[in-house]
Amino acid sequence: MSSRIWLLQFCLLQFYVSLLHAIPPPPVQCYGNGCTVDNYQGLWMDHIPCKAANVVYPTTEEELVKAMAEAVKCKQKMKVVSKWSHTLSKFVCPGGDDGLLISTRDYSTAMSVNQSAMTITANAGVQLRTLIDYAADFGLALPYTTYWDGVSVTGVVSTGAHGSGLWNKGSALHEYITAMRLAVPSTEEEGYVRIVSLTDVDEDLDAARVSLGVLGVILQVTFALHPMFKRSVSLEARADNLLEEDVLSFAQAHDFGDITWYPSIRKALYRLDDLVSVDSPGDGINKYQGFQGIPVAQIEQARRGEEFLEKTRNAATACKISEMLLNKRVSDGNGFLNDGSSFTGFPVVGFNHLMQASGGCQDSYSYSTKQHILTPTGVQSQSSCASQKDGIDEVLPDSAFCYWDPRINSSIFYQTAIAVSLSNISELILDIKKIRDIDPNGLCGLGLYGGIMLRYMKKSRAFLGINEDVVDIDFTYFRSRDANSPRLNGDVMEEIEQMLMQKYDGHPHWAKNRDSVFYDGVAARRCNNLEKFLQVKRRFDPDELFSSEWSDVVLGLNKFEGDLRSDFKFGNKCALGGLCICFEDRHCDPDRGYFCRPGKIYKDARVCRFEESSSVASW
Numbered sequence: 001m002s003s004r005i006w007l008l009q010f011c012l013l014q015f016y017v018s019l020l021h022a023i024p025p026p027p028v029q030c031y032g033n034g035c036t037v038d039n040y041q042g043l044w045m046d047h048i049p050c051k052a053a054n055v056v057y058p059t060t061e062e063e064l065v066k067a068m069a070e071a072v073k074c075k076q077k078m079k080v081v082s083k084w085s086h087t088l089s090k091f092v093c094p095g096g097d098d099g100l101l102i103s104t105r106d107y108s109t110a111m112s113v114n115q116s117a118m119t120i121t122a123n124a125g126v127q128l129r130t131l132i133d134y135a136a137d138f139g140l141a142l143p144y145t146t147y148w149d150g151v152s153v154t155g156v157v158s159t160g161a162h163g164s165g166l167w168n169k170g171s172a173l174h175e176y177i178t179a180m181r182l183a184v185p186s187t188e189e190e191g192y193v194r195i196v197s198l199t200d201v202d203e204d205l206d207a208a209r210v211s212l213g214v215l216g217v218i219l220q221v222t223f224a225l226h227p228m229f230k231r232s233v234s235l236e237a238r239a240d241n242l243l244e245e246d247v248l249s250f251a252q253a254h255d256f257g258d259i260t261w262y263p264s265i266r267k268a269l270y271r272l273d274d275l276v277s278v279d280s281p282g283d284g285i286n287k288y289q290g291f292q293g294i295p296v297a298q299i300e301q302a303r304r305g306e307e308f309l310e311k312t313r314n315a316a317t318a319c320k321i322s323e324m325l326l327n328k329r330v331s332d333g334n335g336f337l338n339d340g341s342s343f344t345g346f347p348v349v350g351f352n353h354l355m356q357a358s359g360g361c362q363d364s365y366s367y368s369t370k371q372h373i374l375t376p377t378g379v380q381s382q383s384s385c386a387s388q389k390d391g392i393d394e395v396l397p398d399s400a401f402c403y404w405d406p407r408i409n410s411s412i413f414y415q416t417a418i419a420v421s422l423s424n425i426s427e428l429i430l431d432i433k434k435i436r437d438i439d440p441n442g443l444c445g446l447g448l449y450g451g452i453m454l455r456y457m458k459k460s461r462a463f464l465g466i467n468e469d470v471v472d473i474d475f476t477y478f479r480s481r482d483a484n485s486p487r488l489n490g491d492v493m494e495e496i497e498q499m500l501m502q503k504y505d506g507h508p509h510w511a512k513n514r515d516s517v518f519y520d521g522v523a524a525r526r527c528n529n530l531e532k533f534l535q536v537k538r539r540f541d542p543d544e545l546f547s548s549e550w551s552d553v554v555l556g557l558n559k560f561e562g563d564l565r566s567d568f569k570f571g572n573k574c575a576l577g578g579l580c581i582c583f584e585d586r587h588c589d590p591d592r593g594y595f596c597r598p599g600k601i602y603k604d605a606r607v608c609r610f611e612e613s614s615s616v617a618s619w
């Protein structure tokens, strides 16, 4: 197959279409004898289904408290799961196999804005997109959000999710929480459930800001808002030779900027993203293509292309495709539309809530039609990429899906997201450059998923928050659907992952990452105040009904036997699936040519490296 064909297929992924959307599948499925809960990719890291005895879909606080009280009474384990379960590791799994799942899918979506206090209060059923649109109706803005708007408000804060920038209180949503209402387990005398109302003056709020779901059920959350403003966004591709210097000055120069780095093609895409006055002209929106619904045939074709590159170990083609995608991001606006329907050039200026987060594939959401907000037209037709091809112009008949939808042969991927101190970021970039220089094509695969994203976060006040100003290093890459299956240049990815965690004392994102980075509570111990968090946990949930085997590992409360750092899950080939860090060849796959070797630059790393049987080990 010529690489040109693969180029075209990746092109297609970028092609806007306006079709009926297939809403993502519900994460909870129940059969005669119980239920299972999945993440949004439909596959847990360890490939072991997560089981529960039953699920409830309360619509009101009363219903929720009633169901929870029954569970507390029988000491049943429980967890809250949001509508779509966007967290990759098993935080939503209740302990054991017969816990209770409390879904917020049908829960009240009531919201209220206090205009004089400039706050918004939302019930646990509210999705991020609805929240920021509602605040906008009152001329108010939540300064920072995640880039994807398909998440639930309580799920986002529980996992410490964020955007990028050092302005204001920083880019994490939980920094803006001013009050919270929770349901926590209690005694029989109190009816088994106690409602806790926390405000800014309660120290317990700093435990509840980022709680990983282990403190109880968040019923309601209040955020501080800012008067509405606009953002001005430009994308610029530059050579990466000064990246290690730029990364520091860029943080100071831009309120919301980020950088996506393509090490193997030696370029970086700078998103210059700044606050501008609400009176600035511009009705721009961000309709990021990757989050739009895409016809199933196009998603599957792209996946087949990616699998082919993996199988044929063709990193060079991945680099060619990445370069084309990068250029296209700048030339077609990467989803930024100046007037809501077309891209005519940077900067794109628009209201904060229409520029910071985007989505589309998750529902039939259409942008608000309120007067101060622009209404985009439905269909995007032009695409420089698509117009190059001939013969495959047909619009496919089926619905559009999110590109990760597990019901089709979709994309499935790992995500590594680990934040390191601003004071170490330059050295880290130099280390990654050294790794790149040893194996120039080793990081090509990252470009297929948009490169390494660098995003800024400020020191947090949450107990499980980050204790310094950091840059979050976030990259996505191929994952096989088969358990413990290798990926092209996986050793390079593992070396960077271990370097971030071990050499640079990184802070992993709670909702992303492979299981091996959470070993032994190391991430939790690096937070502001794990001890205080655990004290609040013991007070709120003394019987540990909201805890599970997984959350205990993450919080350092449950050690598997042996040396967790190297043997998280003991099995053969465990390192290939991100379940352990190898120390013996059997943790890789020697029969297929994968051996446990030290990193090339970071020698303390232990990675699974492919070595052709004919070649002599060179490490």
Ligand SMILES: Cc1cc2nc3c(=O)[nH]c(=O)nc-3n(C[C@H](O)[C@H](O)[C@H](O)COP(=O)(O)OP(=O)(O)OC[C@H]3O[C@@H](n4cnc5c(N)ncnc54)[C@H](O)[C@@H]3O)c2cc1C
Pocket: 040, 079, 080, 081, 082, 083, 084, 085, 086, 087, 088, 091, 092, 104, 124, 145, 146, 147, 148, 151, 152, 153, 154, 155, 156, 157, 158, 159, 160, 161, 162, 163, 212, 213, 214, 216, 217, 218, 219, 509, 511
């Ligand atoms: C396409 C995509 C893009 C993303 N982009 C970003 C990004 O830009 N920045 C970023 O930081 N993250 C990002 N993420 C990660 C995402 O923000 C997190 O996965 C999110 O925080 C989880 O949201 P969820 O609403 O699906 O919650 P779930 O995964 O369902 O829940 C997360 C945790 O919160 C707990 N929980 C949820 N609701 C409650 C409640 N009411 N009470 C108690 N506990 C609760 C659950 O038990 C679980 O432990 C992205 C994810 C995807 C899939």
Ligand SMILES: *[C@@H]1O[C@H](CO)[C@@H](O)[C@H](O)[C@H]1NC(C)=O
Pocket: 114, 115, 116, 117
């Ligand atoms: C709104 O906030 C103000 C200032 O904090 C407070 O005095 C007032 O009671 C609030 N209003 C409502 C309806 O809660």
Ligand SMILES: *[C@@H]1O[C@H](CO)[C@@H](O)[C@H](O)[C@H]1NC(C)=O
Pocket: 407, 408, 409
């Ligand atoms: C995915 O592809 C395989 C093999 O190509 C096929 O057997 C299977 O039915 C496909 N699955 C879906 C959900 O389309």
Ligand SMILES: *[C@@H]1O[C@H](CO)[C@@H](O)[C@H](O)[C@H]1NC(C)=O
Pocket: 421, 423, 424, 427, 503, 504
């Ligand atoms: C990170 O920065 C701190 C503070 O400057 C320094 O002490 C430490 O050695 C650095 N770590 C690495 C791995 O460079």
